[in-house]
Amino acid sequence: MNKQALIQADRDYVWHPFTQMGVYREHDPIIIERGEGSYLYDIDNNAYLDGYASLWVNVHGHNHPKLNQAITEQLGKIAHSTLLGSSNVPSIELAKRLVEITPERLQKVFYSDTGSAAVEIAIKMAYQYWKNLDAERYAEKKKFITLKNGYHGDTIGAVSVGGIDTFHAIFKDLIFENIQISCPSLFQSEYETEAALVEGLVEEIRTVIEHHGDEICGFVLEPLIQGATGIYAQPPHFIKAVEQLCREYNILLIVDEVATGFGRTGTMFACERADVNPDIMCLAKGITGGYLPLAATMTSQAVYDAFISNRHADKTFFHGHTYTGNPVVCAAAIESLNLFEETHLIDHISKTSALLEDNLNALKTLDYVGNVRGYGLMFGVELADPSDPAQPLAIPTVERIIQTCKENGLMIRNLENVITFVPVLNMSLSEIQKMTDIFKAALAQVLENQTV
Numbered sequence: 001m002n003k004q005a006l007i008q009a010d011r012d013y014v015w016h017p018f019t020q021m022g023v024y025r026e027h028d029p030i031i032i033e034r035g036e037g038s039y040l041y042d043i044d045n046n047a048y049l050d051g052y053a054s055l056w057v058n059v060h061g062h063n064h065p066k067l068n069q070a071i072t073e074q075l076g077k078i079a080h081s082t083l084l085g086s087s088n089v090p091s092i093e094l095a096k097r098l099v100e101i102t103p104e105r106l107q108k109v110f111y112s113d114t115g116s117a118a119v120e121i122a123i124k125m126a127y128q129y130w131k132n133l134d135a136e137r138y139a140e141k142k143k144f145i146t147l148k149n150g151y152h153g154d155t156i157g158a159v160s161v162g163g164i165d166t167f168h169a170i171f172k173d174l175i176f177e178n179i180q181i182s183c184p185s186l187f188q189s190e191y192e193t194e195a196a197l198v199e200g201l202v203e204e205i206r207t208v209i210e211h212h213g214d215e216i217c218g219f220v221l222e223p224l225i226q227g228a229t230g231i232y233a234q235p236p237h238f239i240k241a242v243e244q245l246c247r248e249y250n251i252l253l254i255v256d257e258v259a260t261g262f263g264r265t266g267t268m269f270a271c272e273r274a275d276v277n278p279d280i281m282c283l284a285k286g287i288t289g290g291y292l293p294l295a296a297t298m299t300s301q302a303v304y305d306a307f308i309s310n311r312h313a314d315k316t317f318f319h320g321h322t323y324t325g326n327p328v329v330c331a332a333a334i335e336s337l338n339l340f341e342e343t344h345l346i347d348h349i350s351k352t353s354a355l356l357e358d359n360l361n362a363l364k365t366l367d368y369v370g371n372v373r374g375y376g377l378m379f380g381v382e383l384a385d386p387s388d389p390a391q392p393l394a395i396p397t398v399e400r401i402i403q404t405c406k407e408n409g410l411m412i413r414n415l416e417n418v419i420t421f422v423p424v425l426n427m428s429l430s431e432i433q434k435m436t437d438i439f440k441a442a443l444a445q446v447l448e449n450q451t452v
């Protein structure tokens with residue numbers, strides 16, 4: 001198809017996710033044809049720095065020869081075989097690697113293919129865990145403690161444990177009931193210090209548990225950063241405090257590392273920063289280096305053991321997707337883990353993260369740049385109205401900034417009035433510099449009418 005035919009067919013046939021199609025169809029879309037390292041190329045061969053890592057997934061750059069090779073080698077053997085009742089080589093090898101690199105308590109790997117599915121599985125496992133232990137004693141356990149502004153995906157179970165009204169309010173009649181705790185982000189709270197915020201939240205959680213303990217299956221949270229709500233960073237010791245409460249009251253701790261896992265926040269997993277050892281961990285996005293869809297729900301030995309029986313339909317976890325443990329996808333994930341080691345990527349991120357943070361913080365001298373927050377290579381910059389900095393910048397203006405960035409070779413996204421920086425994880429220092437330079441120039445062009 002030529003360019004015009006592609007644009008027309010995109011308008012005619014494709015329904016884009018999380019997109020108001022009425023607005024999308026007003027402009028010609030950028031149609032990506034290929035990628036190379038940190039760059040995306042459209043069908044006119046225009047290059048864009050991938051500042052959103054193709055939706056927070058890309059780790060080692062696009063079109064990486066070693067990832068391509070691992071995938072094609074596996075394709076030469078078999079593209080798919082099922083994990084329902086049998087096994088395949090890459091899924092076994094990957095499970096062993098995942099258990100080795102994740103917190104010690106996590107001993108088993110249950111595969112799926114999206115972050116939402118990984119969370120859906122975690123919820124069902126946590127619920128059934130208590131029933132398998134003692135259905136009568138734990139009959140009331142059917143709720144989860146969740147966080148205000150949390151996001152865990154778009155399937156009904158994942159929406160049920162979410163807390164973003166814009167995305168979730170419409171589905172209120174379909175979802176099951178949970179208990180929501182205040183958002184653990186200082187700028188969203190009335191507290192003055194992180195220590196006071198965490199202390200206040202601990203009290204709030206303790207009160208909930210003391211009143212509803214019998215109903216609670218688990219505590220579900222995004223550790224360190226609530227991403228989709230606008231990159232809301234938490235004090236690192238918040239998750240540690242939650243872990244201590246979960247241990248004290250015998251509640252399963254379920255961490256959703258779909259976005260934060262695989263180096264995104266500067267350590268391999270966000271849990272590492274606060275030395276947290278969860279019962280269940282959800283992984284997806286960066287697990288294959290951002291190449292192919294794969295997710296995993298990892299559990300402790302104790303959770304796994306509660307599902308063991310000698311009889312077929314007794315205590316069995318009746319959940320499994322057709323492509324669970326697909327060998328090609330697992331082969332990509334194994335190669336991605338090899339590359340993490342070979343390229344010392346976590347060390348590299350400590351340098352690029354410092355540069356990104358410094359450059360974004362330097363923008364705070366502009367009175368329309370508000371809160372800057374994040375960890376690793378996951379940052380959000382809050383934009384205000386230049387004529388009234390107490391107000392958020394209007395969305396059409398935010399969109400003009402994003403558009404100007406694209407015209408100058410940077411692909412980034414906004415979450416409402418927050419510009420998000422979640423670049424390809426192995427971006428070089430000069431590419432990080434270029435990314436923030438383009439953003440700064442776009443701010444000047446759109447908000448101060450200065451030409452770039």
Ligand code: PMP
Binds near residue numbers: 113115227
């Ligand atoms: N959990 C978190 C923390 C996420 O950020 C996301 C997606 N952005 C999901 C779950 C859902 O993942 P997926 O889009 O792969 O279903």
